[in-house]
Amino acid sequence: MFHVKHFDVVVIGGGHAGTEAAHAAARMGVRTALVTMKQTDIGVMSCNPAIGGLGKGHLVREIDAMDGVMGRVADASGIQFRLLNRRKGPAVQGPRTQSDRAIYQQEMLQIMQNTANLELIEAEVTDFVMEGQRVAGVRLKDQSEVLAKAVILTTGTFLRGVIHIGDTSYSGGRMGDDASVSLADRIDGFGLPLGRLKTGTPPRLDGRTINWDILERQCADEDPSLFSFLSDKAPMPQVACGITHTNTQTHDIIQKNLERSAMYGGHIEGVGPRYCPSIEDKVVRFADKDSHQVFLEPEGLNDHTIYPNGISTSLPADVQVEYVQSMAGLEEARILQPGYAIEYDYVDPRALSADLSVMDVPGLFLAGQINGTTGYEEAAAQGLVAGLNAARMASGDEPLHFRRDQSYIGVMIDDLTTRGVTEPYRMFTSRAEFRLSLRADNADQRLTQLGRDIGCVSDERMASFSKKRDLLDRARGELEKTEFTPKQIASRGIRINQDGTKRTAFQLLAFPDVTSDQIFNLVPEATSFPEGILEQVGRDALYANYIARQQKDVEKLRKDEQLKIPSEFDYSAISGLSAELTNKLTQVRPGDLAQAARIDGMTPAALALVLGRIRFLQKKSA
Amino acid sequence: MDTIFALATAQGRAGVAVIRISGPQSKAVAQKLCGSLPEARRATTRRLHDEDGLVLDHALVLVFDAPASFTGEDVVEFHLHGSIAVVAAVLRELGKSQARMAEPGEFTRRALENNKMDLAQVEGLGDLIEAETEAQRKQALRTVSGELGARIERWRSQLIRAASLIEVTIDFADEEVPVDVTPEVQDLLTCVTDDISDQLKGFAAAERIRTGFEVAIVGPPNAGKSTLLNALARRDAAITSATAGTTRDVIEVRMDLEGLPVTLLDTAGLREAVDDIEAEGISRAVARANASDLRIFLMEPDDTLEVDVQEGDVVRAPKADSRTDEALAVSGLTGQGVDTLVAEVTASLLDRSQNAGLATHERHRAAMTAALTTLKSVWSLIGAGPDRYDIAAEELRVAIRSLEAVVGRVDVENLLDEIFSSFCLGK
Structure with missing residues (x-):
């Protein structure tokens, strides 16, 4: 055993x-x-x-x-x-x-x-x-x-x-x-x-063989935006990327060797992403452009490998050397590992x-x-x-x-x-x-x-989030507490239409030119909140009107999501549903009416038929 | 999918009656009655039998193969002799087959479902079937042929192009794309908003062509308004008498003026009312006259009435038959001056109907107006530069959705019920 x-x-x-x-x-x-x-x-x-x-x-x-x-x-x-x-x-x-x-x-x-x-x-x-x-x-x-x-x-x-x-x-x-x-x-x-x-x-390059001195640089942000809500600083030193460009010579080399590319030589049948074309694709599909940007990204602090972003390829290795070396700064560049395509x-x-x-x-x-x-x-x-x-x-x-x-x-x-x-x-x-x-x-x-409700969030994170949420709620509460007349608002140096509409400080945060000092002038209590909290309330304010309007769409969506479609639902039993949509629905098996509505080619009429059938079955089983 | 059938022409005795069968089994169902089917799209006569072989009628049989048919399905039509008994016998025979009687609007619904028509075309078809006058027919036919849908598709593709320009600066910010697409987006927006504005200007006229122009006859009591109405209608629609204040309620008569649908309104004479009933009649007369598209005034030059003469209105002196002065007058009693009156009213209404736009229903107008308002907001957001592109994109999305609602791409479930319930069986 x-x-x-x-x-x-x-x-x-x-x-x-x-x-x-x-x-x-x-x-x-x-x-x-x-x-x-x-x-x-x-x-x-x-x-x-x-x-x-x-x-x-x-x-x-x-x-x-x-x-x-x-x-x-x-x-x-x-x-x-x-x-x-x-x-x-x-x-x-x-x-x-x-x-x-x-x-x-x-x-x-x-x-x-x-x-x-x-x-x-x-x-x-x-x-x-x-x-x-x-x-x-x-x-x-x-x-x-x-x-x-x-x-x-x-x-x-x-x-x-x-x-x-x-x-x-x-x-x-x-x-x-x-x-x-x-x-x-x-x-x-x-x-x-x-x-x-x-x-x-793309091919990976040896950074020691790149002439960095003549290349344009792209630096990190002074004030890094981190990913984790729990992180407060970036522990690693920050480095710059280099930028170079393809040129007409690069494009000639690629053009001349196109039939040797796996993709253009007919060896590949898979569909590639449109938003991330190979350099062969770029040269063929955008023939009027004689230069494309290439970012030279270091793979690590103690690693010489450079990832040249923008020239992925399935050309043979010797052609890769030729076109890489046609670019400024890469004349002497050595390829550590050739680029390849995977199907x-x-x-x-x-x-x-x-x-x-x-x-x-x-x-x-x-x-x-x-x-x-x-x-x-x-x-x-x-x-x-x-x-x-x-x-x-x-x-x-x-x-x-x-x-x-x-x-x-x-x-x-x-x-x-x-x-x-x-x-x-x-x-x-x-x-x-x-x-x-x-x-x-x-x-x-x-x-x-x-x-937290489903049990995948730690105590530590929840404590930190609760504190933040509490501050956000209180800050927004302060800013929404009082409505000011246009006259009061203008007296604090904020440019505003004298249209008679009263506004809260929260609403004013959505105005493009309003500064935090002007807000503090109106609502002195706001100064007690950390800057980050006020910034976040400001972002919420910026979109508040649009989000309120979208709420209607959300509610409609929610309503349709409540209409569950049983997994054994028989679409072929619906009279009036076209064969094409019947097939699609049977393949996708949407879990609810909202998902059904998003199926490609779905029409309101067909959706009404599905809805009618759900109702019919509900009535029958009730 | 069921196969359905119904009488496509009006109920009752007629020269020809057409029964339409649509659905996957339509050919098999038809074949039971007519033996062999003719080739598609070739009109051929066949004898229709019941299951015992008894001949029901000699009919013209037409076959349409899917998808080249009204519903997009296989369709068979029987053109029968328009006898109530023949139709009943054939329907009874079809009822024994695997096909079932169609529900109201079901053929059209299938046409919509199979993308043979968009929602505006379905509405246009409804209008076409309802059309009583030439102008209504022309306008409805324009909608049925998909002109409004095509225009909206053009706007939509221009707006999607604008949206994609904005989105490319957002989602590909770290690549070689233009940073500021404001000028090209604004060009596209101008193009669309100008066109929508033009179409909206033509909405009032188009809606009038569809629902009818209202023309009110207004004047003091006993001016001969009801007599004129009866003369125009060529029948005794309104009670006439020598007693002032005979007409109390508003009386409506439908007419066709050179193809334009017109509802002619006879109203109570305007004066100080002598009792409550007359007072109510006068207040109705004033309200309806003011809301009308055009007013025919029957009055002496020095009369002052509660209703004002507006541009395009027609003014006549009353009772031409008993006048001695030179005033431009009309008489319902003798018909004197009626022709020129009709000509003047017709010319005025024709002039307005020249500007009819593609939008014919209030639903179209509301959606286009909503889109226009939102697009104006997009314009000013775009003017503020890239830092409001995210909000501009959201507004653009809303505008596109408003327009799509006209042709029935989204959010129209309730509307569908309304539209389909207004369709008669078999159309």
């Missing part, structure tokens, strides 16, 4: 989805195992060494608000913090940092090792343990079994991953390994809908419920790149959702539903499970229709209490 271990939740994979999933489940107090090939795989940044950005920074703040790990590790390893869109409204500002790759891994490993309820297992998973149709654990290469009530698979590009450099290609990930083939076969056996995607990386299968996320469990395979959750997303932050956010929900399933609790009006996490989960993907899915702020209320600055106000 082989060795058998018992857990509540088992996570396969130690990448960004896996670590966040395992930590989330452990925070929930259930016995959790994280199975990874090597401990040194934990927290690896396989692409560019940066965390955050627009939309992505929002996700990291939300993960942190639920007491997740990504924000803390990014803060501990950040070597170039920059707040993007600093000169635009706070709703669209996104924190970002370059991270020291090695420190990021160390920090992440240390946290994982020191987390209560979490056991790290260094092993290769060869198969699931099945109990009928249900996934009941994993089988390891040594034939031992790790049983669990829920299994979370976070293995990124491992399904039929193929790496291309020019016209050579080889199996990537662990596909060459016999043992792994059996896990892939098992997944194939589930009959899940699959699609194929691709993504690319892989993903599972159509419409086969998943909103808790990221596979609808047709009980006990199995999927998170990360395997669901058709790209990016560390997207993966980590899914890990959080899967980890929390796997733990809830193990404890016999209802799934936790992240709503679109509540978080970017909710937007992403809904986009994935309702609309699926056509290219690697990346978060953008424009995907969030409630963008003005889903800000990076208020992620804790939106989510920490929720996290």
Whole structure:
């Protein structure tokens, strides 16, 4: 008899989805195992060494608000913090940092090792343990079994991953390994809908061979915007990036060698992301541009490796050398590792419920790149959702539903499970229709209490958040207490229409030119609050009118969300529903009417038919 | 999906009656009655039988293959002899098949569901079916052909272009994109707001064409208003007598003036009322006359009335038949001056209807006005530069949604019920 271990939740994979999933489940107090090939795989940044950005920074703040790990590790390893869109409204500002790759891994490993309820297992998973149709654990290469009530698979590009450099290609990930083939076969056996995607990386350069002196620099912010609501400073020294550009010579080289590129030579069928084109794509699709910007990002404080952001490629290695050296500052640059493109299968996320469990395979959750997303932050956010929900399933609790009006996490989960993907899915702020209320600055106000209620937020974080929330409430209360006439307001030096409308100091905070001193003049009590608290109340004030108006949409959404659609709902029984929509609805199996409404091609008339059918069934069963 | 059938033409005796069958089983259902089906879109006569082989009628049979049909489904039409008994027999026979009788508006609903029409076109179809006059027919046909939908689609794509310009500066701030897109966005906004304003100016006329112009006959008691109304209507719609104050309530007569639908109103004579009932009649007369699109005054030049003459109104002296002066007068009794009066009223109304816009329903106007207001706010937010782009983008989203509501892309569930319940069976 082989060795058998018992857990509540088992996570396969130690990448960004896996670590966040395992930590989330452990925070929930259930016995959790994280199975990874090597401990040194934990927290690896396989692409560019940066965390955050627009939309992505929002996700990291939300993960942190639920007491997740990504924000803390990014803060501990950040070597170039920059707040993007600093000169635009706070709703669209996104924190970002370059991270020291090695420190990021160390920090992440240390946290994982020191987390209560979490056991790290260094092993290769060869198969699931099945109990009928249900996934009941994993089988390891040594034939031992790790049983669990829920299994979370976070293995990124491992399904039929193929790496291309020019016209050579080889199996990537662990596909060459016999043992792994059996896990892939098992997944194939589930009959899940699959699609194929691709993504690319640039060649890595040796920083010692770059002529930095002639290059433009991009520096970190003076006053870093950190990710975690618990962090107060960036511990690492801050460094600058270099900037260079492609030129007509670069483009000629690429143009001349196009047919040697894996992508243009017809070796790749997967769909790549439009927002992150390879340099071949840029040269072909934007032929009128004779220069593209390239950021030279250091991978660490004690690492010479430079990540040239903007020139990902699948050209042969010799062409990569030629075009890299055609750029200013890179004339002598040495390539440490050539760029490559990777193609892989993903599972159509419409086969998943909103808790990221596979609808047709009980006990199995999927998170990360395997669901058709790209990016560390997207993966980590899914890990959080899967980890929390796997733990809830193990404890016999209802799934936790992240709503679109509540978080970017909710937007992403809904986009994935309702609309699926056509290219690697990346978060953008424009995907969030409630963008003005889903800000990076208020992620804790939106989510920490929720996290506390379900049991994934520590006492320490809750204490800190409660204090902040209390100050915010009191400060807003002071500022809303008194209404001032336009005359009173003008007497404090604030320019205002003498329209007879009385306004509170809170409302005045939304005016573009109003200073805090002018507010203190009106409401002297406000001076007793910390500056950060008043700034945050100011951000809330800026959008208060628009958020109030959106509240109507939120309520309508909430109402439709109350109308649950049973999972065995038979769409073909609805008379008048077109065949196309019947198919889509049957595939997505929306959990409620609001989700049904968001399915691509859905019409109000069809929705009315679905609603009518729900009502009919309700009446019949009543 | 059910297959449905219904009588598409009016109930009752007629030259021809059309029964329409739509749905996946429509051909099989039809074939039971007519034996073999003709090829699609070729009008062919067939004998219709019941299940015992008894001939019901000789009918013209038309087959339309999905999706090239009214509903977007397979459709078969039987053009029958318009006898009540024939129609009843064929409907009874169809009732025995797997198809069922259509519910009110169900064919149109399926057309909408299968994207054969947008919501505005459905409304236009309703208007077309209701159309009584030439101007109404032309206007409704314009809506049915999708002109309003096409215009809204143009605005929408211009606004989406503007939104994408703003979004690119937000979501790709760390890449090589323009920082300030204000001028191009403002150009697009101007283009759309100007066009919406123009269309809104034409709404009043378009709505009048759809619902009818109101023309009130106003004047002192006993000026011959009711007699004139009867002459214009060519029937005794209003009671006439020599007694002043005979007309109390407002009397309405529908007319067609050179294709324009007109509701002619006869009102109580304007004077100091002698009793409560007359006082109420006069106050109604004043209210309706002021709210009307045009007033015909029957009065002496020195009469002063509670209702003012407005631009475009028509003024005549009363009782042309018994006058000796040269005044421009009209007589309902003899018909003297009636032709020129009608010509003048018609010309005035035709002039207004020239400016009719594409928006014909209050719902269109409300949505377009809401979009216009929001777009003006976007304009000023954009003017403040990139630091308000996030709010501008939100406003733009709201404006686009307002416009989409006209063609029924979003948020129209309640409206649908209203629209479909106003449709008759089989249309």
